[in-house]
Amino acid sequence: MTNLFLPIFERVLPDGVEFGTNFVVEFDADSVWYETSLTIAAQALRSGQKTVYHVFDHPPANIEYDLKKLGLDLTKLQGHGLFLMLDSLAVQTGGLSPVGQEDPIAQSLKIPDLSIAASVAIKKEKEGIPEDQERWLHIDDNTAILTRHNSEINVLDYWRTRVVPFDRPKRNITLYSILNGTVSESFRAQFETINDGIVDLKREDEDGEVTQLIRLRRMRGKRFDSRWQRLNLLETGEVTLAL
Secondary structure (H helix, E strand, O other): OOOOOOOOOOOOOOOOOOOOOOEEEEOOOOOOOHHHHHHHHHHHHOOOOOOEEOOOOOOOOHHHHOOOOOOOOOOHHEEEOOOOEEEEEEEOOOOOOOOOOOOHHHHHOEEEHHHHHHHHHHHHHOOOOHHHHOOOOEOOOOOOHHHHHHOOOHHHHHHHHHHHHHEEEEOEEEEEEEEEEOOOOHHHHHHHHHHEEEEEEEEEEEEEEEEEEEEEEEOOOOOOOOOEEEEOOOOOOOEEOOO
């Protein structure tokens, strides 16, 4: 399988999302990025796509509850090696990451720690990448949390020298995310250049009603629809593109 096809992407990326693609999602606080991120995860898992959901802002229990509302059997999916939750909230609250969560990404938010772990992983990749570690969909609920614990330049250097070289050989699809207003314009611009695609989510008021919108602002080397698309939020919490 070369590309990943999901209902929420089909209108803006008719050829699907190529594995090895990195996105940055820039979202307003009153947008539906949270619900959209869970929708993307749910649609991917229903198609049999291996998916990681990485929490920085939301308790893992909330993610599990809301994904179950979307009809997913997380225990079964985890047992089949299709779903993984990474918890980077626990270290912020003074707790420890869940037992058995071996990925060092969830053990610290400090760039020196993450950089060492990434360097070790990159060296291991030179010996070959196991099939079960390739072609994952990785979604962050709010990657910008890292800038609260590190300087912006250190985060950018880590992404450029560790994250991208680590992810590319694995052919992962990654959706990093930034809450608008929490990083500098310089960081935003430089982070955008590191990633292949840029997605925007915002809220607008139309005739006294709230409208949720999404657009794909940039996609390197691919044809795409850059127009704003209206989002509908269903009672289950799933998001769809309006007709």
